[in-house]
Amino acid sequence: xxxxxxxxxxIALNLVVLVALAFVYPHLMVSPGPxxxxxxxxxxxxxxxxxxxxxxxxxxxxxxxxxxxxxxxxTKGVPIATGTIKGSFHQDLIEQDCMACHSDHQGPKLxxxxxxxxxxxxxxxxxxxxxxxxxxxxxxxxxxxxQVECGQCHQDRAWKPxxxxxxxxxxxxLDRCESCHNAPTDRLxxxxxxxxxxxxxxxxxxxxxxxxxxxxxxxxxHDAPCDTCHKNNDxxxxxxxxxxxxxxxxxxxxxxxxxxxxxxxxxECHRDPRVEPEKGRGRERGGxxxxxxERD
Amino acid sequence: MPLPARLLRREVLPFLASFAVLALGALAIDGLxxxxxxxxxxxxLGIPGVLMIIGSxxxxxxxxxxxxxxxxxxxxxxxxxxxxxxxxLVLVHAGxxxxxxLGWLAVGAMLVNVASGLTGKFLLDRARRRxxxxxQRMRERGLTDEELEERLYWDSLTFDxxxxxxxxxxxxxxxxxxxxxxHIVAIFLFWGWK
Numbered sequence: 401x402x403x404x405x406x407x408x409x410x411i412a413l414n415l416v417v418l419v420a421l422a423f424v425y426p427h428l429m430v431s432p433g434p435x436x437x438x439x440x441x442x443x444x445x446x447x448x449x450x451x452x453x454x455x456x457x458x459x460x461x462x463x464x465x466x467x468x469x470x471x472x473x474x475t476k477g478v479p480i481a482t483g484t485i486k487g488s489f490h491q492d493l494i495e496q497d498c499m500a501c502h503s504d505h506q507g508p509k510l511x512x513x514x515x516x517x518x519x520x521x522x523x524x525x526x527x528x529x530x531x532x533x534x535x536x537x538x539x540x541x542x543x544x545x546x547q548v549e550c551g552q553c554h555q556d557r558a559w560k561p562x563x564x565x566x567x568x569x570x571x572x573x574l575d576r577c578e579s580c581h582n583a584p585t586d587r588l589x590x591x592x593x594x595x596x597x598x599x600x601x602x603x604x605x606x607x608x609x610x611x612x613x614x615x616x617x618x619x620x621x622h623d624a625p626c627d628t629c630h631k632n633n634d635x636x637x638x639x640x641x642x643x644x645x646x647x648x649x650x651x652x653x654x655x656x657x658x659x660x661x662x663x664x665x666x667x668e669c670h671r672d673p674r675v676e677p678e679k680g681r682g683r684e685r686g687g688x689x690x691x692x693x694e695r696d
Numbered sequence: 697m698p699l700p701a702r703l704l705r706r707e708v709l710p711f712l713a714s715f716a717v718l719a720l721g722a723l724a725i726d727g728l729x730x731x732x733x734x735x736x737x738x739x740x741l742g743i744p745g746v747l748m749i750i751g752s753x754x755x756x757x758x759x760x761x762x763x764x765x766x767x768x769x770x771x772x773x774x775x776x777x778x779x780x781x782x783x784x785l786v787l788v789h790a791g792x793x794x795x796x797x798l799g800w801l802a803v804g805a806m807l808v809n810v811a812s813g814l815t816g817k818f819l820l821d822r823a824r825r826r827x828x829x830x831x832q833r834m835r836e837r838g839l840t841d842e843e844l845e846e847r848l849y850w851d852s853l854t855f856d857x858x859x860x861x862x863x864x865x866x867x868x869x870x871x872x873x874x875x876x877x878x879h880i881v882a883i884f885l886f887w888g889w890k
Contacts, residue, residue, distance in 0.1 A: 411867045415874045422798055422878055430882040432795040446886060455888020499888070 433505040449504065461498040467491060489534055492527040520556035528556070542580050545573050566602035574602075592626065593633040617672040621645075640666045711818035715811065718780065722787035729788070738788050745785030746876065749806075752778035756869075776817060783810050798882060802875035809868045815861040823855045 422429040427443045435443055442448045449456045464475045470490035473479050501518050520528055527533055531550040537543055546568070553562040566574060573579060577596040583589055599610035612618055616638075627633070628642040640646045655663040669677040729738050755775035757763045783806055790803045830851065834844050845852075 407863070408867050408870070411871050415871055418798075418801060418875065419878055422882065428796070429798045430796050430886070450886045452885055455886060457888070 431505060435504050436506060439504055456499060456504075458496055458498045461502075462496065465498075467496055489523055489527060492524045493522050494524055495522070545570070545579070588626075592635075594635060598635055615671070616667050617674065619673050622673055638667070708818070708822075711814055714780070714814050714818075718784055718787065718810065721784050725784075725788045726791050738791055740789075741785045742789035745782045745789055746880070748778045748782030748785065752776075752782060776813070779810065779813060783807075796879070796882070798875060799879045802872060802879045805868055805872035805875050809865065809872050812861045812865040812868060816865060820859060820862060827851055827855055 418429075425444070426446050427434070430446070449460050451457060451460070466473075468491060469475075469477075471480065500522060529549060529551065535550065537546070537550070547570070548568050552568050553564045554560075555562075575595065575597075581596070583592075583596070599608045601609070616622070618624075624643065626635075629638045629640065631637070631639060631642070640651070641648055651663060651666075655661075726738065729735055752775045754763065754766065755768070755771035758766050758768055758771050786803065786806060790799060827848065830848060831844060834847065839847070
């Protein structure tokens with residue numbers, strides 16, 4: 401038990417030294433992390449930013465960083481030659497609360513959590529809606545011709561995901577799908593020169609409305625390039641006389657022999673080349689023949 | 697008599713388990729707070745932790761007759777429980793973040809304190825019981841008190857050595873109190889309470 405007072409004295413002395421060190425090296429003993437580079441000379445002067453018992457306050461920041469000068473002038477009054485993005489919004493914040501975004505102590509090295517992200521919600525509404533006051537529009541093919549605000553497609557939290565609606569495009573641009581989209585290079589699309597909208601919707605590439613089988617089944621005898629039947633990439637029209645097999649004279653001869661006068665629109669009866677049109681169906685078309693005659 | 701096995705199970709394992717559960721519990725709670733993005737809770741756990749530790753001092757005051765109320769045995773149980781849970785909360789509060797040295801010194805002192813307390817609770821009781829058992833056995837064999845003291849000389853020394861942990865308990869408590877107070881004062885001084 402004799403050791404006890406000695407032990408107590410040793411511990412008490414150590415404690416006195418430790419507490420003294422807190423005053424001499426507050427940046428090591430008390431500070432939650434090193435200061436940002438620009439404030440390195442304030443490292444041991446805690447009260448430069450902190451008011452005793454009340455913490456750091458924006459008022460102390462503004463003593464050096466005048467809000468009107470942020471991004472435009474240095475704290476020493478030297479103009480910043482090129483305008484920075486900082487200058488474009490610091491003057492337009494809904495409230496001057498520096499600590500809402502900034503932390504001078506960089507926090508634990510592992511996490512850096514103390515640095516809070518910027519929120520567009522801190523901006524005045526009119527500035528918030530004018531994205532171009534801070535951001536430059538992308539110059540890629542998608543954005544180049546747009547005249548609308550970014551907020552039409554993008555959220556203010558992140559650039560992606562974006563929700564694009566073709567309705568915001570000018571009609572001239574809307575008709576030129578290729579100004580933004582590259583045409584697929586598969587065998588089918590390679591042959592097509594027309595507008596994508598002939599088959600596809602603007603909402604999504606699929607489902608495409610076009611189903612060739614609904615109009616005419618392309619069996620192995622009709623596995624031909626599109627241009628064989630659809631001349632000049634006009635998919636609203638077709639001709640069956642594009643190949644050697646079918647010629648107007650030959651077709652006429654065969655149909656007249658059967659008593660069919662109206663044979664111009666082949667697919668009316670011949671939807672599927674593998675199926676012979678029924679006689680009955682042919683006769684039913686008599687009405688159409690009649691109407692055809694009426695036309696004559 | 698399977699004394700060593702029983703001692704291991706009844707004394708040593710609980711001692712280690714208490715300490716291990718404290719460390720693992722703190723890590724688990726810290727992990728959960730990180731997982732659910734509730735780090736702000738950890739920041740405030742220091743306050744209930746310190747209050748519990750302050751509450752645990754009632755036993756120390758009672759033992760030193762600075763207060764007269766309360767049953768010492770009951771207060772000792774409260775002392776153990778409050779100090780252990782308080783330390784758990786303070787450990788979660790400290791997290792695994794290497795910031796100010798002062799806070800870490802306070803956490804270090806607290807852990808040494810808990811270790812010394814647990815030593816007192818488990819190892820000292822065990823040593824005392826073994827000594828008593830040995831003394832009893834020797835008395836039954838008809839040894840005189842002088843012979844008995846002579847034979848138990850080394851055991852007594854060992855017992856005294858273990859007892860030193862309890863001696864350490866108070867000065868380390870002092871160190872913890874000063875360091876924790878310095879940390880708390882620093883926080884009050886610089887923190888923006890909003």
